[in-house]
Amino acid sequence: MLNIRSPARTFFSNISVGEVDQLSATALTNTKGCRRKSRSFVMALPPVEGALFRRNYVREPVPLADSARARQRLLVFFTDFLSPDQQANFVTEVERLLGIEYPRTPGGYALHGDFWRRAGIIDVLSGITLVLRLAQSRGQLNQQRAHATARRIIAEEGLHYRIDDALGVHYLVDEEFARISETALAGLGQPRFAAASHALDEALSHLDPGRQSGKALIRGVFEAVESAFLVAINQPTVNRLNAQSIDAHLKPILMARYASYAEAQDKVDRAMEMFKAWVHSAHPFRHGAALAQIHEAPIDLAIMSATQGMAFLRYIVAAP
Known part of the structure; x- marks a missing residue:
């Protein structure tokens, strides 16, 4: 990939990953009735290390690489590396940053299996980054193990993505x-x-x-x-x-x-x-x-x- 340092890349290299996530979320939610315009705005931003997948890549509806086995393994990954309190925080982050309603029972209990097995692949890939961010609260070693596990799942299940050192998910090439x-x-x-x-x-x-x-x-x-x-x-x-x-x-x-x-x-x-x-x-x-x-x-x-x-x-x- 060519390393072209555009004005947009220079600007976004000077703000935090969280600010990129929030800025992109605002662009997507403040343009009701203008979805096409909001998609064009996000596509103009260069990929940012550590940012959510859906913030870096908003594309036309061409199917992305997916795998039922990978989704099942990611569900286990989610429960292995996040405590119950962190899992509740994950639900909040998904709704806050991805703009989707997290699946729940009629009684309001989160259905994590439904999210990892049935959510859109863009949201699942973004969810990996959210899990890795939250995993750090249980210690650096926990996050490192979670990072290695997520990378192994993606590689072993033949999905054409990569996870950068800042915890963001990207296409394997571009x-x-x-x-x-x-x-x-x-x-x-x-x-x-x-x-x-x-x-x-x-x-x-x-x-x-x-x-x-x-x-x-x-x-x-x-x-x-x-x-x-x-x-x-x-x-x-x-x-x-x-x-x-x-x-x-x-x-x-x-x-x-x-x-x-x-x-x-x-x-x-x-x-x-x-x-x-x-x-x-x-x-x-x-x-x-x-x-x-x-x-x-x-x-x-x-x-x-x-x-x-x-x-x-x-x-x-x-x-x-």
């Missing part, structure tokens, strides 16, 4: 990459794209710090694109994605799709040249290398390649 990857996964929801979906999910798991590999990311995205390509062209005798199969089988599909457009041939040719260039650039990382060589891709190069590959993946899925 918001735009998360938007692209989650949208690409959502587009592979049809059963015929199951192999492509599995390959893409496995590829993205190699962004996690514990198993980070640029080569594996590129290779997995290539596998997902190749699988979707073979499904889209529906040619039983073709089993590889290469320049020849693109020209012979995908290009005719696109020419038929754009038949009514002026200069369709030129537009399709240019698009396919970009696609073939991406295939060519990713191809070396699909193979091994001599033992004396380190055949690994720099992570920033891998993210660039994966971003391009997922764009082609979405395009191919829509091709038939």
Whole structure:
């Protein structure tokens, strides 16, 4: 990620995390009937270390990475590291800072299980930060253990987030990459794209710090694109994605799709040249290398390649 120090970043680096949370909450609650405007205001703020997830990232309704198992483990994490009094304080903080009504019984007792299992994922991710802040009141060691536990849950359950040293939750790469990857996964929801979906999910798991590999990311995205390509062209005798199969089988599909457009041939040719260039650039990382060589891709190069590959993946899925 580029470290661009904008005027907004300079301003927000001089105020506390609590003030950022409160300022953002005010922006969200004081614009009734103007929800779109309030979303734009919050998106203009740069991510702040230690701030709540929903304050750093308010996005369009693209599904975020989620997991029922992770939610269950976070419920246990919540009860393990917060005393009953701190759990009551958590309820207050959720309602004060997140602006939602905490689930309760008719008698007014907090239903913590309902929150962790059923609340929106943005609120759950913000809840992790609130738990970690409250955990400190039981001692620094308790907070450190809670911090390590939360990080382990996110990593082991394959969620594409990270927790910073100031206790804030962020996208593992950045918001735009998360938007692209989650949208690409959502587009592979049809059963015929199951192999492509599995390959893409496995590829993205190699962004996690514990198993980070640029080569594996590129290779997995290539596998997902190749699988979707073979499904889209529906040619039983073709089993590889290469320049020849693109020209012979995908290009005719696109020419038929754009038949009514002026200069369709030129537009399709240019698009396919970009696609073939991406295939060519990713191809070396699909193979091994001599033992004396380190055949690994720099992570920033891998993210660039994966971003391009997922764009082609979405395009191919829509091709038939």
